[in-house]
Amino acid sequence: MKHSTSVTLAVNGERHELTIDNRTTLLDALREHLHLTGTKKGCDHGQCGACTVIVDGRRLNACLTLAVMHDNDDITTIEGLGQPGSLHAMQAAFVKHDGFQCGYCTPGQICSSVAALEEIKADIPSHVTGDLTQPPLLTAAEVRERMSGNICRCGAYANILEAIADVAGFKP
Structure with a gap:
């Protein structure tokens, strides 16, 4: 075998x-x-x-x-x-907004957030998308829902949302 x-x-x-x-x-x-x-x-x-x-x-x-x-x-x-000296915009935003504490979840959070923003751009709805006949809106609720599979034991969620909002260009 x-x-x-x-x-x-x-x-x-x-x-x-x-x-x-x-x-x-x-x-x-x-x-x-x-x-x-x-x-x-x-x-x-x-x-x-x-x-x-x-x-x-x-x-x-x-x-x-x-x-x-x-x-x-x-x-x-x-x-x-990205690498030190040439960070991806999301990596830089996590640093800028202190979107991490212990840092263990951070690589997964960053990869997930990059892909989640691409989902929104591609008009892929989530469970909180209000109107399935319209593209999803870039809101804090939409981002929170899409990021709900990424757990941060330290509780840096507010700063993670700020980092994602900074890259995406909306106010959380």
Whole structure:
């Protein structure tokens, strides 16, 4: 019985050929095989959002999906958004607005917020979108709903919302 598979992971614009156990999560492939440790393992059950990455433009809990399911998908981790000296606008806004305390959830929060704003731009409704015949409005309630899968044990939610609002151009 075959227990490993060759997979090509396109991570942060770089292709990586791996032979991995079929049961390896995308999170473990990123952290253990590619040594991209910015993506955090929090609950390992999809409940906290610390492992959020962007796959083909959509946010995804990397602990809930197998790496073999993402052969040739475009994967962006926190390391791929920006680096010191060349931060992504959302990373810079998190620093500016103190959108973190211990920082453990921050990579997932930032990846999620970048993708959430893209969802709004693409007119994808959420559970709080008032009128499904109209594009979702960029409001604090809309952002809070979209970010509800990302938990911050330190409670930096107000500052996280301010950072997202700064990038998106609305008042929370």
